Amino acid sequence: MSGKPRLTYLNGRGRMEPVRWLLAAAGVEFEEIFLETREQYEKLIKDGVLMFQQVPLVEIDGMKMVQTRAILSYIAGKHNLYGKDLKERALIDMYVEGITDLMQMILVFPFSPPEAKAKNIDSIKERATNRYFPVFEKVLKQHGQDFLVGNKFSWADVQLIEAILAVEEKIPAVLSGFPQLQAFKKRMSNMPTIKKFLQPGSPRKPPPDECYVETVLKVFKK
Amino acid sequence: MSGKPKLHYFNGRGRMESIRWLLAAAGVEFEECFLETKDDLTKLQKNGSLMFQQVPMVEIDGMKMVQSRAIANYIATKYNLYGKDLKERALIDMYVEAIIDLNELLMIHIFQPADKKEQHLATIVDKATNRYFPVYEKVLKDHGQGFLVGNQFSRADVQLLETLLMAEECKPDILAKFPLLQSFKARISNIPTIKKFLQPGSQRKPPLQEKDVPKVMKIFH
Numbered sequence: 443m444s445g446k447p448r449l450t451y452l453n454g455r456g457r458m459e460p461v462r463w464l465l466a467a468a469g470v471e472f473e474e475i476f477l478e479t480r481e482q483y484e485k486l487i488k489d490g491v492l493m494f495q496q497v498p499l500v501e502i503d504g505m506k507m508v509q510t511r512a513i514l515s516y517i518a519g520k521h522n523l524y525g526k527d528l529k530e531r532a533l534i535d536m537y538v539e540g541i542t543d544l545m546q547m548i549l550v551f552p553f554s555p556p557e558a559k560a561k562n563i564d565s566i567k568e569r570a571t572n573r574y575f576p577v578f579e580k581v582l583k584q585h586g587q588d589f590l591v592g593n594k595f596s597w598a599d600v601q602l603i604e605a606i607l608a609v610e611e612k613i614p615a616v617l618s619g620f621p622q623l624q625a626f627k628k629r630m631s632n633m634p635t636i637k638k639f640l641q642p643g644s645p646r647k648p649p650p651d652e653c654y655v656e657t658v659l660k661v662f663k664k
Numbered sequence: 665m666s667g668k669p670k671l672h673y674f675n676g677r678g679r680m681e682s683i684r685w686l687l688a689a690a691g692v693e694f695e696e697c698f699l700e701t702k703d704d705l706t707k708l709q710k711n712g713s714l715m716f717q718q719v720p721m722v723e724i725d726g727m728k729m730v731q732s733r734a735i736a737n738y739i740a741t742k743y744n745l746y747g748k749d750l751k752e753r754a755l756i757d758m759y760v761e762a763i764i765d766l767n768e769l770l771m772i773h774i775f776q777p778a779d780k781k782e783q784h785l786a787t788i789v790d791k792a793t794n795r796y797f798p799v800y801e802k803v804l805k806d807h808g809q810g811f812l813v814g815n816q817f818s819r820a821d822v823q824l825l826e827t828l829l830m831a832e833e834c835k836p837d838i839l840a841k842f843p844l845l846q847s848f849k850a851r852i853s854n855i856p857t858i859k860k861f862l863q864p865g866s867q868r869k870p871p872l873q874e875k876d877v878p879k880v881m882k883i884f885h
Binding site: 493494495503505507508509510511512515516519520528529531532535536538539540543573574577 | 716725731738742760
């Protein structure tokens with residue numbers, strides 16, 4: 443037993459990717475188990491390791507944690523990425539929840555039918571450029587600091603850089619009206635732990651492709 | 665200015681109800697400002713009160729908080745309903761997140777088209793009785809304590825009670841196979857702040873009726 447957190451999920455981004463980002467940003471090494479077949483998944487359920495019969499599952503500090511937000515909150519709290527007090531936590535929570543809503547659109551995108559895909563990209567672009575990115579552009583402009591909250595690196599910064607890169611994969615010029623976010627992206631990408639995570643060979647997963655979609659349907663479809 | 669939290673939402677449960685429960689459980693009085701028309705929502709959006717153009721929004725301690733989880737996290741911590749340490753918070757978070765998943769199903773039930781309603785109800789009952797309730801029944805059985813986490817009243821207890829009651833509204837005998845959840849329900853309902861919230865005239869909202877659905881849809885769409 444290595445003592446490292448152990449992640450159980452598919453070999454792809456999905457709902458586990460924010461966890462990989464956060465652990466990596468915190469400089470925490472982790473192991474991964476990839477679900478490839480329905481049988482593997484059913485065995486996990488039978489063994490009683492999935493509290494609500496779902497993944498993500500992260501074994502960490504003696505706990506078998508499920509529910510993505512619970513896992514992320516724990517990691518953020520443990521590694522001092524959750525602000526210095528209740529009010530900073532409130533801000534981080536608001537920012538993270540907003541970004542998560544945007545990421546949800548990206549999460550479900552691969553599963554939308556081909557005829558809906560162009561419309562869905564437009565929706566993602568619309569939301570990103572009209573609802574979410576302007577908020578963070580303004581936050582950074584108003585306080586002029588490097589990080590979103592409390593002049594200190596936090597979970598909110600990790601979530602935002604992940605989202606920016608994910609949206610850019612779909613809409614390459616999406617940051618064109620957002621100079622603060624462009625500078626933020628550069629700054630975050632250059633932080634040592636994040637820089638390492640962005641290099642080939644890291645645990646970061648590639649964008650979902652058809653093969654990934656097939657695996658999801660195969661493993662989880664009832 | 666009263667210093668009381670002020671809740672902005674439509675006059676119904678939706679995504680604000682869990683916050684009403686939490687404030688009530690903590691014994692915190694609050695005010696409410698109800699959105700009745702789309703214009704009410706547009707006005708709030710235009711005056712910059714809504715960080716992501718959405719409600720729920722709660723004015724509390726000088727902040728205009730949005731995002732129901734962020735709001736609930738803040739209230740739970742402020743009023744000591746979030747466990748005593750990081751590990752208890754982790755447990756509470758796991759329990760609460762699953763409850764939220766079940767609540768989502770319950771919440772959207774009224775919006776299902778007529779031909780999908782029965783199927784949707786079957787899904788709710790299946791998930792509640794096979795995926796979620798057995799977990800909490802077992803938790804209570806294993807530790808034999810009165811509360812879900814750390815032998816202390818927490819947000820997890822409040823949100824579980826809220827959901828048990830909503831599930832019963834869908835199917836009155838849904839707790840038939842869960843004796844510990846039944847006694848949990850009775851016990852938590854008797855906590856003075858909760859007992860008060862469960863009485864008529866409190867700020868607890870009734871379930872949305874079919875006839876009210878169009879009005880709600882108009883505000884948000």
